[in-house]
Amino acid sequence: MKKLLQLLEEDCTLTHEQLASMSGMTVEEVEKTIRMYEEEKIVLGYKAIVDWDRTDREAVTALIEVKVTPQRGEGFDRVAERIYQYDEVESVYLMSGAFDLTVIISGRTLKEVAQFVGQRLATLEDVTGTATHFILKKYKEKHLIFEKAEEQERELIFS
Incomplete structure (x- = not known):
């Protein structure tokens, strides 16, 4: 199986x-x-992995490190649940190390992502700090390698 x-x-x-x-x-x-x-929710769904850089869709993806105060009897679960309810949020992971949660979000622009972090995420009661990292280029995701787009041949002119 x-x-x-x-x-x-x-x-x-x-x-x-x-x-x-x-x-x-x-x-x-x-x-x-x-x-x-x-x-039994072992298989949660089926998804295609799309290389959006090969389309005309403009989007920004960010990885946000989030520090939170865990709640008595609930740990980090209640805060994580509040965060993953937002439409912009693609993934939320509990982490070990210097921060508690990793949040992956997408937006149309850098400004839209920044507003989400500043107005929605950072203002949550149990969030004590955030650090935002913008994803500049994807090389590999879920074991799939993002191929380089074919470079257009340049015409060289010699005189």
Whole structure:
């Protein structure tokens, strides 16, 4: 069953027949196991990884380090839940080290991201500090390498 999860994570577009062949299971076992994974929230969803730099969509992604005061009996969970409710927030992770949460957000502009951090995130009651890092270029995500865009050939003129 672990093999099936790995195959789904690598390419969720594989058919049940392909998954059965690659995992050594029957098609019926694959269908039943996937249904169970979905019901038990082991598989949360299926997503395409898009290289937005190859499109005309303008967007800014930021990684924000957040320091918070944990709440008695709830730890960091209540603060994390408040943060992940915002539409701009793509991911929230509890971290070890110098800060408590990593928040990944996207916006249309640097200003929009800065306003989110300054007006919404930093003003939350239990947030004691933030540090924002803008992602300038993605090289690899979820084991997939972002290929370089084909460079246009330059015409050289010699005199």
